[in-house]
Amino acid sequence: MSGDGGLAVPRSVARGRMLTTRTLGSVRRRQTKQGNVLLQDVDAGKPCLGCKNCKEGFALHVWRKRCRNCFCKREDHDIGIVVDDPTDVPNKQLKDFELGKQEQAKISRTGRKWKAPSKTQVPLGAVAEEPEEEELDDAFEATSLKDAVVEENDSPYAWIPEGLTKMQVEKFMDLVPVDARPENTLDGQQKRARRRLHQLPPHDVNADDCNNLDKASQDAMQSFVQGRDTKDVGKGSVSEEVEVKSCGKCSQTISVGDMAISSERMPSKSFHPQCFVCTQCNEFLVDLIHFVHKDKLYCGRHHAELILPRCGGCDELIFQGTYTVAQGKKWHPDHFCCISCDRPLAAEKSEEFVQNKGNIVCLTCFDEKIAKKCLTCDEKIAAGEEQLSSGEHQWHSKCFKCSACDVTLDPSQFLMKDKKLLCPSCYATKFGADCAVCKKTIDASQRSLGAGDKKWHAACFACNGCSAELAGKKFVDHSAGLFCIPCYETKHATRCKACAQVMGESGGLRYKDDVFHEKCFMCSYCQGPLAGKKFVRKDDKFCCQTCHAEKVAPKCHTCRKTISSQGDGDDDFIAHEKTSWHVACFACAHCGKKLEGERYLFEDSVLICGRCK
Numbered sequence: 262m263s264g265d266g267g268l269a270v271p272r273s274v275a276r277g278r279m280l281t282t283r284t285l286g287s288v289r290r291r292q293t294k295q296g297n298v299l300l301q302d303v304d305a306g307k308p309c310l311g312c313k314n315c316k317e318g319f320a321l322h323v324w325r326k327r328c329r330n331c332f333c334k335r336e337d338h339d340i341g342i343v344v345d346d347p348t349d350v351p352n353k354q355l356k357d358f359e360l361g362k363q364e365q366a367k368i369s370r371t372g373r374k375w376k377a378p379s380k381t382q383v384p385l386g387a388v389a390e391e392p393e394e395e396e397l398d399d400a401f402e403a404t405s406l407k408d409a410v411v412e413e414n415d416s417p418y419a420w421i422p423e424g425l426t427k428m429q430v431e432k433f434m435d436l437v438p439v440d441a442r443p444e445n446t447l448d449g450q451q452k453r454a455r456r457r458l459h460q461l462p463p464h465d466v467n468a469d470d471c472n473n474l475d476k477a478s479q480d481a482m483q484s485f486v487q488g489r490d491t492k493d494v495g496k497g498s499v500s501e502e503v504e505v506k507s508c509g510k511c512s513q514t515i516s517v518g519d520m521a522i523s524s525e526r527m528p529s530k531s532f533h534p535q536c537f538v539c540t541q542c543n544e545f546l547v548d549l550i551h552f553v554h555k556d557k558l559y560c561g562r563h564h565a566e567l568i569l570p571r572c573g574g575c576d577e578l579i580f581q582g583t584y585t586v587a588q589g590k591k592w593h594p595d596h597f598c599c600i601s602c603d604r605p606l607a608a609e610k611s612e613e614f615v616q617n618k619g620n621i622v623c624l625t626c627f628d629e630k631i632a633k634k635c636l637t638c639d640e641k642i643a644a645g646e647e648q649l650s651s652g653e654h655q656w657h658s659k660c661f662k663c664s665a666c667d668v669t670l671d672p673s674q675f676l677m678k679d680k681k682l683l684c685p686s687c688y689a690t691k692f693g694a695d696c697a698v699c700k701k702t703i704d705a706s707q708r709s710l711g712a713g714d715k716k717w718h719a720a721c722f723a724c725n726g727c728s729a730e731l732a733g734k735k736f737v738d739h740s741a742g743l744f745c746i747p748c749y750e751t752k753h754a755t756r757c758k759a760c761a762q763v764m765g766e767s768g769g770l771r772y773k774d775d776v777f778h779e780k781c782f783m784c785s786y787c788q789g790p791l792a793g794k795k796f797v798r799k800d801d802k803f804c805c806q807t808c809h810a811e812k813v814a815p816k817c818h819t820c821r822k823t824i825s826s827q828g829d830g831d832d833d834f835i836a837h838e839k840t841s842w843h844v845a846c847f848a849c850a851h852c853g854k855k856l857e858g859e860r861y862l863f864e865d866s867v868l869i870c871g872r873c874k
Contacts, residue, residue, distance in 0.1 A: 304340045311337040324472045324575050325600070326464075332600055332620055336458045419445040419453060420548055422499035433499055433520045436534035441545035456547040460539070460560035464577050471577050481580035485569065489552065493564065495526040497537060497549030510536035510558075526553040539563055572596050573621075588616050601626035615644045635660050636680060654680075663687055696721050698743070717743075724748050757781050772798075784808055818866070819846035837863055849873055 306318035315331035319338040322329045328338060420443040421430050434442055443453045464470040466486045468479045502521040505514060509530035515521050521531040538545050541563035552564035559567070569578045573588070574596030585592040587608035598605045600620040606613055614623050617631055624644045632641040635648075637660035642648045647658035649672055661670050665687035676688045683691070689702055696702075698721035715738070722731050725741065726748030737749040744753065754763040759781035770777045770792055782791050786808040797809040804813055814823045815834065819842055824834040835847045835857065848855050849870035860871045 304335065304338065307339045309333050309338050324596075326576055327600075329601075332618075336455045417445055419443045419450050422497075422549065425499060429499075429501065429520065433534055436520060438535060438545050441547070443548070453547065456544070460544065460547050460562055461550065462562055462565075462576065465561060465565050472575055474580070478580040478582075482578075485565075485578075485580065489564070489568075493526070493552045493554065494561075495524045495551050495553060497522040497524050497532075497546070497551060499534070499549070502531060506531045508533045508536050509556075510538070522549060524551060524553065524558075526551075527556060530556075532558075541566075574598070574600075588621065597621065599623035599626050601630060612645075637662075637664075637682065651677075656682075665691070698722075726752060786812055815841035817841060817843045817846050819843070819848075819868075840866075842868075 304319045304321060306320075308318055309315035309328065309331050311333050312331050315328060315333065315338070317330045319335070319340065320329040321335065326335055327333065328335065416430070418430070418434065422433060425433065440452065441456070443449060466482070468474050468482055471478075471482075474482065499520060499522055502515050502517055502519050505516060506521070507513070508515055509527065509532050511533065513533070515531055515533060520534055522534055522537045523531050535545075537549065537551070537558065539551075539560040540557045541559060544560060546558065546560055550561070552559045552561055554564055554567050565571070565578055569580065570584055570591035571578055572584070572593045573590030574592055577593075579591060579593060583594060585594050585597050585608050587597060592608075595605065597608055599614065599622055601622060602625070604623050604626075606621060606623060614621050615627050616622075617627065622631060622644075627644040628641060632643060633655045634641055635657045636654045637656055640657075642655055642657055649656050649658055649661050654677075661672070661675075662668060662682065663670055663675075663684040664681040665683055668684055670682060670684055674685055676683045676685065678688065678692060694702070694716045696718045697715040698717055701718075719732065722743065723729060724731060724736070724743060724745040725739075726744050729745055731743060731745060735746050737744050737746065737753075739749065739753050741753065750763045755776055756763055757769065757778045758775035759777050762778070764776060764778065770779055770782050772782075779790075779792050782803070783789060784791060784796070784805040785802040786804050789805055791803055791805060795806055796803050797806065797813070799809075799813055810823050815836070816822065817824055817834070818840045822843070824841055824843055834841050835844055836842075840863070844857055845855075847857055848868065849861070850867045851869060851873040854870045854872075856868060856870060862869045862871070862874050
């Protein structure tokens with residue numbers, strides 16, 4: 262499609278190679294010229310990135326643009342891309358595209374000029390192609406995006422707004438939702454390509470990507486595209502705000518110096534970068550390409566749906582003729598058919614089909630390919646049969662019974678053990694626990710709480726001291742019962758012998774029958790810590806060896822030296838009233854006889870044996 266009103270979208274360029282996501286029509290055209298490249302061959306067998314049901318890989322259903330195996334969209338698979346060796350823009354990245362007519366030249370980051378594309382323009386969402394008459398270059402190849410080699414570029418992003426400094430680019434990208442940042446990595450380019458295909462469907466603007474549009478529909482498409490390009494489509498521009506404004510989306514303040522996005526379609530409004538999203542799907546607008554309707558932002562897909570109906574089968578806009586309305590969607594009359602076998606269905610005969618994950622499926626295909634098995638009887642649950650489900654499990658309604666007593670179960674009160682259904686009563690009998698307080702069995706239907714290997718009824722889980730509920734609070738499971746922390750500390754907590762405060766969770770030190778905080782276990786004289794050191798206890802006082810020798814230990818009455826005592830024993834010395842002697846010094850002052858165990862007389866501070874007396 263040509264004309265001055267179209268939008269040319271440049272390809273994203275990586276160092277040494279240009280990565281271009283080809284549209285369905287472009288691959289068809291290349292297949293026509295070359296005769297050996299088919300879209301089916303390019304993408305066949307590619308794994309689905311969105312579901313676990315595509316065991317065979319991608320198999321194209323052409324007019325649906327979906328996989329015949331898992332029914333997911335083509336872009337939800339690790340689809341092929343076309344890698345072209347660029348001819349005149351090696352190692353460059355295009356910054357932007359323009360509305361309306363092309364500029365005479367594009368300037369890359371290094372200053373080299375980029376030759377303007379042909380005046381034949383393509384609509385928004387399609388890719389600028391080489392002229393149709395050119396032969397396919399030998400460098401053309403199809404490869405997985407994961408396998409494509411993209412060398413490091415001057416920018417960490419595959420796309421950046423025009424006219425920003427490096428610092429402004431980083432400031433802007435920090436505000437863009439993380440999953441929408443156009444990072445210049447394989448994963449980043451893949452996400453960006455999928456977002457472009459979803460927000461800017463090429464079949465909305467390019468007849469070659471549609472399914473055999475008649476002349477009237479092609480004319481209607483051209484009129485639709487030109488109308489939108491003239492008055493609705495825009496490209497956001499990014500700058501630092503120079504005056505205080507309110508965001509056109511959230512109405513919050515955009516301060517001076519904040520990064521903001523403006524649109525030439527709504528010149529009076531500015532948006533926070535994170536607020537530049539589609540009004541319908543709330544997705545960040547890829548590459549800031551947007552459409553405006555009644556002063557609101559839309560992506561290309563949802564803006565088109567405000568103007569024209571979209572077929573629920575082929576995803577194309579319905580430009581001419583009648584259409585069917587069914588299951589909350591619009592359909593080309595011949596596209597209201599089974600997604601699996603393409604059997605035509607009558608919208609008014611709802612008994613002939615079912616809706617599965619948004620797709621229309623005939624009863625036969627549903628029963629053969631989609632129906633789940635009942636967990637109880639292991640038979641498929643046919644379309645129309647009553648069923649119940651919980652998580653990934655399904656049952657026939659008639660099979661939803663207790664495996665022990667065969668009673669029909671209440672969907673709101675049932676339990677499972679080893680994939681078997683049980684009623685609360687049977688579960689309690691087989692697997693129930695007794696309440697640690699009242700000793701009664703905890704019924705499976707009753708609310709309970711547990712800690713370690715104990716369980717309690719919710720009503721029994723209360724403090725034994727003040728009766729306060731303990732759910733969600735710290736508690737102590739004492740031999741005397743459950744206690745909240747205040748009651749436990751008041752009645753049962755171990756306290757420090759020195760300060761009388763409660764011992765904390767960090768523990769402390771124990772000496773015989775007493776416990777101490779580590780900081781409280783100190784010398785009574787010098788206040789030095791005693792943990793891990795030798796000490797002496799005397800008259801309920803603890804002292805280090807140094808202080809004991811200098812200030813506490815008695816002096817020998819005979820030699821006047823300190824009597825060293827180890828521990829609490831008194832067998833290291835002999836005492837008479839307040840006077841002490843070393844054992845070796847306890848002898849008669851006249852004859853020198855050792856008096857330990859002998860009769861003696863202590864007069865006028867002199868020891869005398871019985872014979873010398």
